[in-house]
Amino acid sequence: MNLKQTLEQNISLALSDLAGETACQALVNHSKSSQFGDYQANGVMALAKRLKQNPRELAEQVNAKLELDEFAERVEIAGPGFINIFISNEFLTQQLNALDKSQLVDKTNAPQTIVIDYSSPNLAKEMHVGHLRGTIIGDAISRTFEWMGHKLIRQNHFGDWGTQFGMLITHMSEQDGATTELSNLEVFYRAAKQRFDNDTEFASRARENVVKLQSGDKQCVQLWKSFIDVSIQHCQELYQKLNITLTENDVVPESFYKNKLAGVIENLDNQGLLTLSDGARCVFLDDFKNKEGEALPTIVQKSDGGYLYATTDLAGIEYRCQDLHADRVLYVVDARQGLHFQQIFAVAKLAGLTNEECSLEHLSYGTMMGQDGKPFKTRSGDTIKLIDLIEEGIERAYSQIEAKNPDLSELEKQEIAEVVGVSAIKYADLAKNRNSDYVFDWDIMLSFEGNTAPYMLYAYARISSIFRRAELDINADYKVIVDGSEEKELALKLLQFTEVVDALLVECFPNQLCLYLYELAGTFMSFYEVCPVLKSEGEIKQSRLGLCQFTALTLKQGLSLLGINTLDRM
């Protein structure tokens, strides 16, 4: 249990005691200003109102009951009835010295099985900036669950099964030496699409090939597989460049569910949930309305007998809940698919495809906009390739390093540029609340000033430099003695890491972790200005080294949860 939760529990108990009620909430939070302490409890005012008591007096009574000596230097009642808690240096000292340097947080003692669906690129299409957000947000969330001790199952829902693949197979089989063209997937896809749109005979051959593919025709399947291999390889190269944890083993494509789809329909049919509407088989739910205000169907089988996205997703829910025994299934998908997920979650629950405890969650993220504030149009050829973005980031980082630190070797400069460039791109995205739409802007995404990953990498490099210069081991034990305002602030911040990580697993907003790390780095920078480390002596020096060490470890671990590597020098 983290400090905030401990205080919440303690004060809530005291409130309940006084009120004779069971569920009183202390509402403990970080204080906005240091004059109001480190934590404040806001729950007294609401309780006083219910009990029709003077809030100030009630707060005094609560305070008299509280036993916070272990944590607090003092507790003050302020304003209409705030309880302000000033954490003691002794407590911070004791906690930091007791902290396990390899863990830094309290891991879960109730591990859950979490299935997370993210990235989801498409077969035979090059990844573009539109894929960036889901991929890096999903990856940060995955790393965090995993590190906290949950059983995390990544599923990359590769789009590999649909009518467009008939067109690709046909185009490929009719081209001499077409395999070489696979190296440029985008060109190949567009060429096939053009023929499909303009050549009716080609289009009908393509449709025939879809049927052949889906019925397992050997030649078609073989051609299709070659697409998959090339596409996956392309994605893996990008994942590696972006430091994304997804591997080929995490690919669970749409085609994985192809033999389960008929069973899903049969199941729904047996339960009497299907209605035939204009030849299509649908589930009608009263909660959803269409343009005319009538019930909106979730179409699960087309009038020609074909299956849809919704069908695959229903099969996916059943598989993840029943076979993988997920406690939570997280879908990191664009916000525009919100209604789709509401529908299939509702159908899945109605049809009993999910077990009672399984929570289905759409972790949506905002749409990417153009510079003009309007949606970034995906007209053919108009999207920015992910690989181009990454390379531009690395180039910009390189010229920064060249300017700031020209003495480094060429190899070092290149390695540093890759970390700085990639981390700047990832951080720019992760640091925003994922719900908001965001404007695609080279300068913002590749900025190295202020609230950016390089700022934190710089803080880390400075600390490394201290230990390197003094020839001290950054992993040794240094006894911390918290004393003085800068040191206290840093110590408290360090202990709050676990609070932030705990919160991240509830609602899955990585920007909360970004904000914390940014504040930690900032707090360290202030400490660094006023508290010389190597020039101090004795136990003060040991203590400051300890604070530096914990800051470095926390930054490294926190950034690693975001999928960002640290550098010893930059």
Place this chain on the structure above:
RNA sequence: GCGCCUGUAGCUCAGCUGGAUAGAGUAACUGGCUUCGAACCAGUUGGUCGGGAGUUCGAAUCUCUCCAGGCGCGCCA
């Protein structure tokens, strides 16, 4: 038409279940490197939180309404 999201400093964004004088970065200005890395630190300037009404001891946060923008709404994924 219905539903979802967004509107906070010139710009880019935080602001957690309602809490104390609304916070950062950036830009502008000022000061700080013979002193552990200046990709830094300290400070100044900058906001009727889209408008209005309501609930409340207390509202950027909750409710209603209006305005502006974005997205979604039957056989694509």
